[in-house]
Amino acid sequence: MSMTKSQVCVIIAAKNAAATIAVAIASALREPEVAEVVVVDDASTDDTAAVARSADDGSGRLAVMRLDVNRGPSYARNAAIASSRSPFISILDADDFFLEGRFRNLFAGADWDFAADNIMLIRDDATGDATKIVAPQFAADPEFLDFERFVEGNISRRSVQRGELGFLKPVISRAFLDRHRLRYDESLRLGEDYELYARAVACGARFKVIRSCGYGAIVRADSLSGRHKTQDLKRLADADLALLAIDSLPEGSKAVLRRHERHVRDKYRLRNFLDVKAERGLASAAAYAFASQSNLVPIVQGVASDKLEALFRRVGFVSRHKHVPPLRFLMAGTSTGKER
Template sequence: MSNTQSRVCVIIAARNAARTIPAAIASALREPEAAEVVVVDDASTDDTAQVARAADDGSGRLSVMRLDINKGPSFARNAAIAGSTSPFISILDADDFFLEGRFRRLFASADWDFAADNIMLIRDDAATDVSKVVAPPFSADPEFLDLERFVEGNISRRRVQRGELGFLKPVISRAFLERHGLRYDESLRLGEDYELYARAVARGARFKVIRSCGYGAIVRADSLSGRHRTLDLKRLADADLALLKIDSLPETSKAVLRKHERHVRDKYRLRNFLDVKAERGLASAAAYALASQSNLIPIVRGVAADKLEALFRHAGLTSKRQKVPPMRFLMAANAATAEN
């Protein structure tokens, strides 16, 4: 694909990211395919916008928008999409970075509407100079995700390192978004990437994944994804119900969507039970749990699992907290051979 055809708008939604955003911007501007880098400061209370402007390399590709009211990443990304023109869109979180040559590898073929690569997950206390991080020599091993594989890949499991496919950061064809009228769901502040990707694949998007690595993500204990509200879980489960209304979906796709919806809804019910208990006491929480079997079963299972895990920790049978390695990868990959 030619440089003209592979022009990318990199979108960075940022809130209170003054410490990390210079490295994110620098990694985007380093990529020759990045024709636009749009930072949307989502009502930061620090000097994110000023720091972002100071990271300009003088090429004229960087622009910074500022929102006066915090609207969330979906709104910020949609604003950047509306204010940009490049034929491809790439999302970069404000504390993450691209590895050099990322777009060159993704644009090596043109047989996709969404194209994502592997993610290097680096623990925040193990992060060094991200500008010197080099992509590991993994084989591309390309595959295309169908809806069943994608949705199933977003069901997390207790005591398993998180690796949901919704964490992928694909390059997205603007033409596909326009053709199907797709944008980020601004009611979501959790799972907004998952919802957009799932809806796109349901509409026929060719979602290509390669195992070679081009995206670096800093894993922080205080990340936004770890601080979601109980209501965010309910809205994500409701988003699955909306996806189920797409008439063209085969029954196999609907079955896995229902499974994901139940998975998220059960998390919501447990969290809501704990919220009610904290706010109104055990009697009110018990009334909520006993209101229906749909409430009771996930609440009993969740509370029992939490209590059992705490008991095992107290007895020294498990570690006090799940160990996070200094570096890991979202998807398992094979070392590249000489032919690659």
């Protein structure tokens, strides 16, 4: 793939990101393959839009859009896609950054519709400037994700560090999206990346992954506790049901999709139980739990696990940051012995 044709539009959907947006924009504008950076300020109540405009490097590549009503990341990204022209799209979260040379590595081959690299996950209270952290040079041998492996890779487990493949931030071929009429599902505020990637792979997308690291993600100490709304989980489980309606999916793919749907639906049932308990009391919550075995099993298991973990934390067996190490990588890689 000719580098002269590797024109990327970087899309940053931002809400109340004045403290971090300049770093994100600078990391994108630094890359020679980036033709456009489109920031969509999703009705921020701080100075996100002004700070974003002040990060302009004078190259004419930065555009800042502002929404007066918060519409969520899917709407913001679709608006940016509609306003942009570049043949490739890359999503960057407003508090994250690209590592230098990222796109050079991703464009090393022309045999893909989606191309993603490894993610360096940095806890937000890690000392020093996160952008100065040097990533190890993992071997970049490409692999391709099929539908079953991708969906299976989004089923998290309590005792295992989170590393869902839906966290990947691929470069995406606009031609593929347009050919299959794909955009982000604007009803989703959780799992919108997962849903788009899964639907794309179901449509035949070649999803290339390399283990070399080109994306730095800041992990908040409280981000794994679930700041999303309970109904967001239900909408994500319902999105799996919509994916199940794709006639071309083989039975093996549908089986793993059903497992993911149950996994998300069980999370919803537990969160809904806790909401009902907080809003209407234990008796109403118990009635909800005992309404069906489908409700009862994940609720009992989830409450028991939460209580046990809280006990271990109180007695010192589990530290506050047990599940959020200072630095890790989304995917394990084999080091080449070099550094980036």
